[in-house]
Amino acid sequence: MQVAGEMIIGGKALTGKEGTIKAIDPSRNAEIEPAFGLASAADLEQAAQLADAAFDPYRNTSLEVRAKFLETIADRIMDLGPALIERAMQETGLPQARLEGERGRTVNQLKLFAKVVRDGRFQSATLDSALPERTPPRPDLRLRKIGLGPVAVFGASNFPLAFSVAGGDTASALAAGCPVIVKAHSAHLGTSELVGKAVAKAVEESGLPAGVFSMIIGSGQTVGQALVSHPAIKAVGFTGSRAGGLALMKTAAERKEPIPVYAEMSSINPVFLLPGALANDKLPQAFADSLTMGAGQFCTNPGLLIGIKGDKLQAFVDATAGTIGAKAASTMLTPGIHKAYLSGVKNLAGVDGVQQVAAGQGTEAPCAAQAFLYQVPAKKFLADDKLEGEIFGPTSLLVVAEDEAELLAVANHVEGQLTGAVHATADDRDLAARLLPILERKVGRILFNGFGTGVEVAHAMVHGGPFPSTSDSRTTSVGASAIDRFLRPVSYQDVPSYLLPTSLADDNPEKLPRIVNGDLVWNA
Incomplete structure (x- = not known):
């Protein structure tokens, strides 16, 4: 796969028309070909509309389809082979071994979230049976968590793979059932294009709506802020400076419908x-x-x-x-x-x-x-x-x-x-x-008796902290719990059985662990 200077909107590769930008080889302080076209307002609007249209169909796919999709992304990234590492080395100055390790981490966290999706615990399926004989009667109540909606993800400068186009924010949002629009980081545009096209290929192979994933290119102060302002976007994942995170938080808070910004910012550890x-x-x-x-x-x-x-x-x-x-x-x-x-x-x-x-x-x-x-x-x-x-x-x-x-x-x-x-x-x-x-x-x-450098992708990991290290100390951007950022609970009261989601059906066809009348019940 060759780097062509393209972004991806709804499965289609295209070149932006709002000016151009080139990546830089920091070891030479020199530009790298090709030039990348910048997204227009119309490009962003199309990506947002496609993501909005894809949300309900995507979140209602089976857990197995969603898990397999995440694994397919991992496979398509590995299919890129040495070309991905070579381009990332050129754009970042990072050594081959470091980038190969980061690619492994990227693939492994996609697979981790596939496992999280399959076991279904992230939905917090809960059933409280009706008590008609009680005074007052208790209705039939059921609860599950669903995705928030389309998520805007900002690629980080220091991790061109693990915190970028298919990194932890994207993986956890997709696992939650949320379409993702990534704003690629200008420091590693070619790397982002290669990975973005791999994700788009996985979307197509999995038979999912094209709007499940898009990747746009542009300035954080223009395209990035416009993306956060768009009414279709329901949450933001960001890794970067305190100034950048605070700017996105301000934009998100001033919207007609404020949305959460999960920003990982400065820390001196x-x-x-x-x-x-x-x-x-x-x-x-x-x-x-x-x-x-x-x-x-x-x-x-x-x-x-x-x-x-x-x-x-x-x-x-x-x-x-x-x-x-x-x-x-x-x-x-x-x-x-x-x-x-x-x-x-x-x-x-x-x-x-x-x-x-x-x-x-x-x-x-x-x-x-x-x-x-x-x-x-x-x-x-x-x-x-x-x-x-x-x-x-x-x-x-x-x-x-x-x-x-x-x-x-x-x-x-x-x-x-x-x-x-x-x-x-x-x-x-x-x-x-x-x-x-x-x-x-x-x-x-x-x-x-250790140092913080090196963040394990695991169920017990917390990569977050009180402000200003993050915008929300209750969350993590690494590990299985990162999915919780992009979920919200919905309660179903006296909903007819034929309309209930499968995770809340009486016969539990997906064999999920659930809380039933206050007790944890496995596979029943």
């Missing part, structure tokens, strides 16, 4: 280094590896370290300076991300009281990021909110507390985060026990 753990001589290398992985372009990058002043912490700093100093500069995803990184580092270094304690190797290569570690006294950190800003790249800030009380004060001070990590041993039990309840209020995922 505090890492607490308790005294006992500082004896681990492998900790400096593990931290440096996490900090510089993927040029630091992960939403779970360890952007903040907190430790207690003393010889143990100083020994960690000294060893870390050596491990970071050995790290080569890495190519960032886009010139814009690189420029923002340099600006963020410059601003941090210019704050009074902030001291540079480690630096990676420099380079003259375009869009390459040098790693840094800075430190600041906890009192200064607590007094200056600017020190909490996310620097998207391989730079971290070490906050040095005078004692345990000040370390806990920093924990209480930080904003909502995706992750919070604690490095501790049994000797740190009392301090860790006081820290843990604070982190439960502050983060979506708590790790011990």
